[in-house]
Amino acid sequence: MDSPIPAVEIKNLVKDFKTSFRKQMLRAVDGVSIRIMPGEVYGLIGPNGSGKSTTMKALLGLVAPTAGQCAIFGKDSLKVDSRNDVGFLPENPYFYKHLSGAETLRFYGKLCGLKGKTLDARVSELLALVDLEGARDRRLGGYSKGMLQRIGLAQALVQEPRLVILDEPTAGVDPIGSRQIRDLILKLKEQGITVFLCSHLLEQVQEVCDHVGIIFRGRMVKEGKLDDLIAIEDQTEIVLKDASPELLSQITALIENSKGTTLIRTGKPRTTLERLFLRETTNREDQP
């Protein structure tokens, strides 16, 4: 059986930029290779200025590689037809403020060749998906940051792409908005859509991605399946519910008596601050 065509194939990407003065070259991306198979959620992480956005722009044909190739579902990124199957949400996007949410989606839909009732239905479907039905006729000038990110995600999905590229999708968004976007990414994953995202919110990347690449100063320093990368191979975790102190002391004694095993830590697992925040601020019955 033939192996499927990768959704994203970046081979030895190099990108140099001219600096303003003295015409010195700045290498933003240095020999990066990434392969994302259909249906995967891939997170590219790295500090600011490490080359994440440049890699994404090269994949979208917004910048031309100095060396190397980028392809989307086997089509060269520098060709327009490679963009038929991709949706993109840039970092901090500012859409046209004079358009309403529905008008924005109609504009991008028409650019992708959608029209008539199909377009109307798609616009309504996307507004429902990103929970912006109530703001469909409100101009984007009056949208909050989280709403802008969600309408941005909706426009990225307008032509039902097989690949979605998200550049810092939750930057500047509050935890609730951030959680909504995370849930949307998980929904895309369930539908088999390939997602390529970059972020420096590591906890979120860990929650949604199944493959991760770490980029530093333009170079890929670590890449692989998330579970493989973060697993501590020589340790085992047991989480118990309602365990009595007697049972715990029995387990501890058992471990102490076994050769070659060391008890590193016991205690209560902690929730995350994000989960605590969400629990305290959403669906509270005492709030109007």
Place this chain on the structure above:
Amino acid sequence: MTAKTDHTTHGSHLGRILVIAFHAFTQLVRMKVFYFLAVFAVIAIASNFFDLPQHEGPEAEGINVLRSIKSWSLGTMTLFSVVLSIVATALLLPKDVEDRTLYTILAKPVPRIDYLAGKLLGVLLLVFVSLALMDVLMTGVLQIRSSMVLDQQLAMAHSLGWPPAAIESLRAETALHGPSWSLQGAVFAVFLRASIMASLALLISTFSSSTLFTTIISFLIYFIGHFQADARDAYLQAGQAGEGIFARMATLVISLVMPDFQNFNVIDAVIEGQAMPILILGKLTLIGLYYALFFTVASWFVFAEKEF
């Protein structure tokens, strides 16, 4: 989400260009650029009362007012159309780059030439609609005023006992200064000149880093375009240096890339009541199309290589 179906045709070039054009038009309209029409209305009506110096006899009295209306109206149309075409074009492209909306558009299956052509067409649509509205207003004012002038002149001619042939000649002379097809041709020429400027501003904005730079350079070229033909002729007639093949080639190249706006002086002739031959209008249309296409294709060459 629905399954991907056949309906996702990726659209035609023309379809995408029109989508971007109507969007650019909407964007500019929502910036409230049509407010200037109120200013134009004031100018068109006020031009009825501007006193021009008279050197002719009393029979020309009313004609001066008609000339004044045409002169002020076409002058204002030229000003607004050139300013609109330069500023709007210089504004739209850098704004999309700064706001990163360009990323979202070019990340869709939109060729860069479609984007450029759409933006230019949107500005031209706005200029065309503006000129059409101003034209309706000018023609209306001119129609009312010319019938008033004609009535006054005929009354004067009858009271002075002019022969029928002279009265008919007076009627024809006055009609030349009223609304005419030549006047519509002059408005179209104003549109063509604005189209050249919009496409030139598009070219400059593809490599300029700011709206201000694009606007200043565009206006500079606009003014140069009004005397470049004179400068060229003076150079060619300036003795030996101007007669060589090199000099002639250089002036030819300059005239191919720099529009000669003296071709549009025919608008002044229309204000003076002369007819605009259809051949002249055809020539102006070809000139307008040539430069608009030339500058748009040049913009594409620059924009196709641009990185964001």
